[in-house]
Amino acid sequence: MPGGRFRADPGSRRASAATEQLEFATAAAIGLTDTPRWLPCQYLYDAAGSALFDEITRQPEYYPTRTEAAILRAAAAEIRERTGPVTLIELGSGSSEKTSLLLSAYGEAPGEVRYVPVDVSDAAIAASRRRVAADHPDVEFAGLVGRYEEVFPQLREHSPAMVLFLGSTIGNFNHGESLRFWRTMSRRLATGDHFLLGVDLVKEREVLEAAYNDAAGVTARFTRNLFVRMNRELGSGIDVTQIKHVARYHDAWQRIEIFARFRTAQEIALGPLGLTVHVDADELIMTEISRKFVLEHLTAYLEVFGFEVVRVFTDDRQWFAVLLLRNRRGH
Numbered sequence: 001m002p003g004g005r006f007r008a009d010p011g012s013r014r015a016s017a018a019t020e021q022l023e024f025a026t027a028a029a030i031g032l033t034d035t036p037r038w039l040p041c042q043y044l045y046d047a048a049g050s051a052l053f054d055e056i057t058r059q060p061e062y063y064p065t066r067t068e069a070a071i072l073r074a075a076a077a078e079i080r081e082r083t084g085p086v087t088l089i090e091l092g093s094g095s096s097e098k099t100s101l102l103l104s105a106y107g108e109a110p111g112e113v114r115y116v117p118v119d120v121s122d123a124a125i126a127a128s129r130r131r132v133a134a135d136h137p138d139v140e141f142a143g144l145v146g147r148y149e150e151v152f153p154q155l156r157e158h159s160p161a162m163v164l165f166l167g168s169t170i171g172n173f174n175h176g177e178s179l180r181f182w183r184t185m186s187r188r189l190a191t192g193d194h195f196l197l198g199v200d201l202v203k204e205r206e207v208l209e210a211a212y213n214d215a216a217g218v219t220a221r222f223t224r225n226l227f228v229r230m231n232r233e234l235g236s237g238i239d240v241t242q243i244k245h246v247a248r249y250h251d252a253w254q255r256i257e258i259f260a261r262f263r264t265a266q267e268i269a270l271g272p273l274g275l276t277v278h279v280d281a282d283e284l285i286m287t288e289i290s291r292k293f294v295l296e297h298l299t300a301y302l303e304v305f306g307f308e309v310v311r312v313f314t315d316d317r318q319w320f321a322v323l324l325l326r327n328r329r330g331h
C-alpha cells in the first residue's frame with residue numbers, strides 16, 4: 001500500500017510484524033528457488049547491517065563514500081544556487097552523514113529547509129534524526145521508514161523538490177529495476193524538479209574488487225549478516241560459520257557481484273511458509289550487485305527518461321560522479 005505503511009517514528013514497531021515476516025520469507029523463497037539463487041539486497045539492512053555498512057564506508061579500500069563526500073563538499077553551494085529552495089527527499093539515506101554537507105549549504109540560504117529521508121532501516125532513520133537534530137537544528141526533519149517506492153505518491157506534494165539518491169545505491173538495481181525506477185521518477189516528479197544522483201564509475205578491476213573485499217573483513221560480515229537475520233527472523237537454521245563472502249567484478253556487465261558460498265550443504269527453513277530449501281556445498285547465492293557506470297552512457301540513458309543533465313561534478317581521478325538532473329517531463 002503506497003504511503004500507508006510508513007512510520008514517521010522510528011521508535012515504534014510496525015503494526016504488521018507478521019506481514020513483514022511473510023514478505024521477507026516470500027522474497028527469500030523466490031530468490032532461493034530461482035536459478036542461479038539470489039536474495040533481495042534490501043534485507044541486508046537491519047540494525048546490524050546498517051551499522052556494518054557505516055563501518056564499510058570507513059574502510060581504506062572503500063573509496064566511494066569519501067570520494068563522493070569530497071565532491072559534495074565542493075559542489076554543495078553551487079547545487080543550492082542552481083535549485084533554489086527545495087524540499088530535500090533522500091532515498092536510502094542511511095545515517096545521512098554526507099547529506100549533512102548539503103543541509104549546511106541549504107541552511108545558509110534564506111528560507112526553511114525541509115528534509116525527508118526515506119529508508120527501509122529503522123536504525124538508519126533514527127541515526128539520521130539524531131544527526132540532523134545535533135548538527136542542523138533548524139532543519140525540519142520528516143524521516144520515513146519504508147521502501148523507496150512508498151514515498152513516490154507523495155513526491156508531487158513536496159514540489160519544488162530535489163530527490164537525492166547518493167552513494168551509487170542506484171547501482172544496486174538491476175536493469176529492470178532501474179528502468180521502472182526512472183520511468184516512475186520522471187512521471188512522479190513535477191516538471192522542473194531536481195534529482196541529485198551519485199554514481200560510482202567504471203575503473204580498474206583491482207580497485208573495485210578491493211573495495212568489496214576489505215582486509216578487515218567488514219564487507220564479509222555485512223554479507224553474512226543477511227543470513228544471521230534470516231536465522232533470527234525466519235528461523236532458517238543456517239550455519240553462518242560456513243559462509244564465505246565472494247565479491248568479484250564482472251567486466252562485460254560492469255558490475256561487482258557479491259555472493260555467499262556455503263562450505264557445507266544447508267537446509268534453509270523459511271519459517272512462515274513451511275518451506276525448506278536445500279542448498280549444496282559450494283553453491284553461490286547472490287546477495288547484491290553493484291553496477292558501475294560510464295558517464296556518457298549514463299547521461300544518454302537519463303535523457304531518454306526525460307532528465308536534463310544540468311551539471312556533472314566529479315573528482316580528479318574520475319572515480320565517482322554526482323549528477324544534477326532536472327525533470328523535463330512530469331506534470
Ligand code: SAH
Binds near residue numbers: 091093094169
Ligand atoms: N545513502 C547512504 C547509504 C547507502 S546504503 C550513503 O550514500 O552512504 C543504502 C541504504 O539504502 C541503506 O541505508 C538501506 O537501508 C537503504 N535501502 C536499501 N534498499 C532499500 C529500499 N528498497 N527502500 C528503502 N531503503 C532501502
Ligand code: AVI
Binds near residue numbers: 167171211290
Ligand atoms: C549501498 N551500496 C551503494 C553499496 C555498494 O557499494 O554497492 C553497498 C555495499 N555492499 C558492499 N559494500 C558496499
